[in-house]
Amino acid sequence: MTGLDEFFDYVNSLGAERFTRIFWFFVFFELFRYMVIDLVVLTIAKILKVLNRKKTQEALNRFYLEQPLVSIIIPGKNEGKHIFKLVKSLREQNYKNVEIIVVDDGSDDDTPTIGRDMERNGFIDKFVRNEFRGGKASAANLALRLTNGKFIVHLDADCSYNYDAIQQIILPFYMDSKIGGVGGNVMVRNYKKSLAATLQAIEYYDTISIGRVVVSQLGIYRIISGAFGAFRADAMSQIQGWDIGPGLDGDISVKIRKMGYKVKFASDAVCLTNAPDTFRKLAKQRLRWDKSLIRFRVRKHRDVFYPSQHFNFSSFFSFLENITYNIVLNVKWYIYFIDMVFNFPHELSFILTMNFFLYTCTNYFKFLVFSLYRTEKNTSISYFLAYIPLMVIYFGYYLRIVRSIAYIQEFFFKKSYDDPWNPPKTSKYAKELGL
Amino acid sequence: MALENVKINASSGTIEYLNTKYIYVSQSRDLKIDRSVSYAGIIIDGKNLDFTKMVVKRIRGNQNSEIYLKPIIILNGNAHRDVFIKNLIDGVIFSFDQIPLINEHVSEINNLSKEITIINSISFEAMIVSKLLYFMFTRNLKMLEPVPYALSNTNYSFPFLACNFSDFEEFQVLEMLEIATQEGLFKHKFLDRIYLCSNCKSSHLSFREACPKCGSSHTDTFDIVHHFPCAYVGPITDFTNDIDDQLNCPKCSKKLKHIGVDYDKPSVLHQCKNCDNRFQDFHVKAKCMSCTFDNPVETLVDKEINEYTLTKKGESYALQGYVSTPKDIEDIIGTVKFDTFKTVCRYEVERLRQTEGSSNIVAINIVNAGQFYAKVGSNAQQMLLKDLVGEIRSSIRSSDMITFYSSSVILVTMFEIPTKISQRIMDDVLKLLEKLIQNNFKDLVIEIKSNVHQLNYNLSSELQINQLIGM
Ligand SMILES: [Zn+2]
Numbered sequence: 001m002t003g004l005d006e007f008f009d010y011v012n013s014l015g016a017e018r019f020t021r022i023f024w025f026f027v028f029f030e031l032f033r034y035m036v037i038d039l040v041v042l043t044i045a046k047i048l049k050v051l052n053r054k055k056t057q058e059a060l061n062r063f064y065l066e067q068p069l070v071s072i073i074i075p076g077k078n079e080g081k082h083i084f085k086l087v088k089s090l091r092e093q094n095y096k097n098v099e100i101i102v103v104d105d106g107s108d109d110d111t112p113t114i115g116r117d118m119e120r121n122g123f124i125d126k127f128v129r130n131e132f133r134g135g136k137a138s139a140a141n142l143a144l145r146l147t148n149g150k151f152i153v154h155l156d157a158d159c160s161y162n163y164d165a166i167q168q169i170i171l172p173f174y175m176d177s178k179i180g181g182v183g184g185n186v187m188v189r190n191y192k193k194s195l196a197a198t199l200q201a202i203e204y205y206d207t208i209s210i211g212r213v214v215v216s217q218l219g220i221y222r223i224i225s226g227a228f229g230a231f232r233a234d235a236m237s238q239i240q241g242w243d244i245g246p247g248l249d250g251d252i253s254v255k256i257r258k259m260g261y262k263v264k265f266a267s268d269a270v271c272l273t274n275a276p277d278t279f280r281k282l283a284k285q286r287l288r289w290d291k292s293l294i295r296f297r298v299r300k301h302r303d304v305f306y307p308s309q310h311f312n313f314s315s316f317f318s319f320l321e322n323i324t325y326n327i328v329l330n331v332k333w334y335i336y337f338i339d340m341v342f343n344f345p346h347e348l349s350f351i352l353t354m355n356f357f358l359y360t361c362t363n364y365f366k367f368l369v370f371s372l373y374r375t376e377k378n379t380s381i382s383y384f385l386a387y388i389p390l391m392v393i394y395f396g397y398y399l400r401i402v403r404s405i406a407y408i409q410e411f412f413f414k415k416s417y418d419d420p421w422n423p424p425k426t427s428k429y430a431k432e433l434g435l
Numbered sequence: 436m437a438l439e440n441v442k443i444n445a446s447s448g449t450i451e452y453l454n455t456k457y458i459y460v461s462q463s464r465d466l467k468i469d470r471s472v473s474y475a476g477i478i479i480d481g482k483n484l485d486f487t488k489m490v491v492k493r494i495r496g497n498q499n500s501e502i503y504l505k506p507i508i509i510l511n512g513n514a515h516r517d518v519f520i521k522n523l524i525d526g527v528i529f530s531f532d533q534i535p536l537i538n539e540h541v542s543e544i545n546n547l548s549k550e551i552t553i554i555n556s557i558s559f560e561a562m563i564v565s566k567l568l569y570f571m572f573t574r575n576l577k578m579l580e581p582v583p584y585a586l587s588n589t590n591y592s593f594p595f596l597a598c599n600f601s602d603f604e605e606f607q608v609l610e611m612l613e614i615a616t617q618e619g620l621f622k623h624k625f626l627d628r629i630y631l632c633s634n635c636k637s638s639h640l641s642f643r644e645a646c647p648k649c650g651s652s653h654t655d656t657f658d659i660v661h662h663f664p665c666a667y668v669g670p671i672t673d674f675t676n677d678i679d680d681q682l683n684c685p686k687c688s689k690k691l692k693h694i695g696v697d698y699d700k701p702s703v704l705h706q707c708k709n710c711d712n713r714f715q716d717f718h719v720k721a722k723c724m725s726c727t728f729d730n731p732v733e734t735l736v737d738k739e740i741n742e743y744t745l746t747k748k749g750e751s752y753a754l755q756g757y758v759s760t761p762k763d764i765e766d767i768i769g770t771v772k773f774d775t776f777k778t779v780c781r782y783e784v785e786r787l788r789q790t791e792g793s794s795n796i797v798a799i800n801i802v803n804a805g806q807f808y809a810k811v812g813s814n815a816q817q818m819l820l821k822d823l824v825g826e827i828r829s830s831i832r833s834s835d836m837i838t839f840y841s842s843s844v845i846l847v848t849m850f851e852i853p854t855k856i857s858q859r860i861m862d863d864v865l866k867l868l869e870k871l872i873q874n875n876f877k878d879l880v881i882e883i884k885s886n887v888h889q890l891n892y893n894l895s896s897e898l899q900i901n902q903l904i905g906m
């Protein structure tokens with residue numbers, strides 16, 4: 001008998017009850033949360049979008065009639081080489097009433113020369129330099145201080161933007177006056193560069209982009225991407241700008257929510273970014289993101305769980321969902337793993353194969369079905385089909401291990417305060433104050 | 436050296452010493468520069484700086500070599516301390532008694548002046564360069580140095596050359612020197628660089644840091660403070676209060692304690708009081724004090740200030756005169772040399788003395804020639820002169836002659852014709868010339884004058900030509 005026959009015999013012998021017992025992790029979390037709920041919510045979102053066509057058009061008309069000034073801020077260090085290309089893509093935007101403010105956070109390359117030159121030639125409206133690096137939050141806050149617009153759009157210098165990206169990210173503010181922040185849809189530009197980049201492109205497609213449509217629809221969208229986010233200027237001045245990072249993207253969204261504003265995801269506001277092209281660099285990036293989840297959700301903003309003047313249900317559920325499906329899920333997976341090792345030691349190879357099979361099928365199903373809901377595509381979806389089976393390893397093992405390491409480092413050692421992403425002078429204070 | 440050898444004639448304003456006659460110029464007398472031709476030197480009362488400068492400028496800026504090469508002595512006063520004047524005079528005395536001290540030097544200059552062959556250059560540039568070469572030769576100068584001079588429109592002055600231009604045209608001095616250097620008459624050594632207003636070429640500029648948006652220099656400057664714990668960034672005024680010197684963070688209300696530890700000042704920011712624009716990089720603007728135009732510094736015209744040394748070629752041209760410009764007088768058909776013209780006039784005066792009758796000489800003067808030539812290229816200049824000569828030629832009889840006294844003065848003979856008719860013909864010629872220039876050089880305004888002079892057989896032809904030109 002071949003291994004394959006054995007495997008099918010094993011699958012046949014499983015009844016529904018035993019299947020659920022052995023593959024509970026898949027059934028309850030993966031299938032239920034990430035497929036059934038997603039599909040239902042996506043469908044609702046799609047229907048609402050069609051129903052709201054007239055409302056959307058009216059909002060667009062109001063937006064264009066008012067022609068508000070949109071302040072685009074681009075803080076960063078050593079980003080001079082990207083700025084010219086970025087600004088060129090911004091000048092192509094169909095929405096023209098923008099001001100572009102670049103803040104150079106203590107660059108040690110030729111960024112000051114490039115920036116000054118572009119300012120003098122009217123390519124950008126303002127170029128301001130901090131002689132001493134103060135970290136991303138302070139650079140963004142300095143930029144914020146110089147804005148005159150009704151809306152603030154925060155960009156990363158190494159991204160590029162669809163011709164209508166600004167219009168799409170501002171439009172939601174005209175659909176609902178309670179909206180205080182809107183996140184853009186980030187996609188991977190360099191998906192062909194390496195395997196790591198390709199897998200991330202698929203991840204951005206399914207988990208991040210689709211996932212954000214779903215949570216946004218549910219009213220629990222939580223992270224306005226730093227690469228592309230828009231804010232009401234009055235909301236920004238109420239919360240007095242960004243707090244010290246890393247993970248300040250998530251932090252600012254929470255602060256806006258606490259002020260009683262809604263936060264939305266605009267899937268049509270598309271931004272292309274370069275993903276880390278090696279697994280090593282990717283691990284570094286994800287360690288930072290995952291640590292910030294602990295630091296900001298569990299530590300800094302734990303008050304959303306307590307009844308207080310800022311309490312509101314969507315913040316509460318947003319946090320709950322976030323913590324459940326990240327931290328708890330991560331722990332549960334280990335429980336599942338131990339459960340299998342102790343209770344089904346003889347079937348382990350079958351269980352592993354079956355899990356792989358189930359996840360891959362779901363991944364294919366999701367990738368293909370979700371394509372129907374996607375408004376923006378990088379390239380033909382067929383390019384990615386061959387890579388889908390690898391996603392099990394990418395999600396199931398690689399990202400999970402990285403996440404586990406991050407949680408442990410942050411929970412027990414507050415490692416994020418040592419991140420060179422911030423200058424030590426600022427991290428030191430943030431740590432003492434528990435920020 | 437005895438005082439009795441110096442004879443002062445108060446009524447005519449002349450001083451004589453050992454047969455050398457000087458003319459004395461002071462503010463109380465009429466200034467007739469033409470008169471100086473017959474004197475060995477000019478003594479100017481130096482009490483009033485402006486007056487002295489004006490007289491010196493008019494002498495050195497004259498087109499007649501017998502005037503512009505004339506030795507100038509300053510009497511009394513402080514005028515000779517002015518660097519501009521100092522470079523244009525040949526001596527200083529404090530009383531007429533001291534004339535014997537400078538007399539020899541004056542004769543020396545006059546003797547050298549006689550050695551040179553004055554050639555009338557047709558182009559304005561060649562004429563100016565020739566003047567310079569003659570002046571340097573008669574003063575034994577081998578080098579031409581710019582003098583820093585606050586009253587110069589180019590900050591550095593080449594005084595002798597500057598005399599030929601109005602203040603607004605002074606930048607053309609540098610162009611003259613560029614031409615002379617290109618022609619190999621001078622070697623140059625870099626000394627400094629100046630910046631000129633792009634509108635009027637003046638270097639009297641006031642540099643200011645201005646708001647990049649509205650150009651105002653009415654601005655405030657703030658330190659930007661970054662509070663580390665909360666990442667608040669804002670001008671220091673956000674942190675101050677009216678009660679004490681304490682700095683408090685407006686975001687987290689904490690006290691700022693120690694610069695570099697819990698906060699720092701990563702940059703400064705300027706705020707325009709005129710338009711409220713906040714910015715970090717000033718635009719540097721240069722406001723022209725001559726024409727009030729506010730230049731962005733990038734648009735200023737930069738010029739090198741050099742020190743010039745005569746080359747061998749330059750030295751030889753100082754004796755022969757500088758004619759080898761592309762605008763050489765011989766190129767223009769229908770003209771005669773100035774010397775020929777003078778000879779013809781001399782014969783005509785002789786003839787008139789015997790036969791009586793009416794003969795005239797006419798000067799056609801392009802009043803703003805310097806400005807005009809500076810604006811058009813040398814080819815256009817040559818074309819214009821050719822056309823002018825052609826037009827004049829077709830209005831006069833074939834026996835009459837045309838010559839260039841200089842590139843801006845054309846002399847014409849109109850012999851054996853009543854002065855009134857001469858006058859009328861000339862009026863018509865001027866109208867034709869003006870129309871011609873208007874057609875060819877649309878945006879240039881040119882001013883042409885003519886003077887008709889009836890030859891008087893009791894006076895020398897030479898004198899009458901000089902009078903005509905001097906008018
Ligand atoms: Zn000017």
Ligand SMILES: [Zn+2]
Nearest residue numbers: 646649707710
């Ligand atoms: Zn201003």
Ligand SMILES: [Zn+2]
Nearest residue numbers: 662665684687
């Ligand atoms: Zn603070």
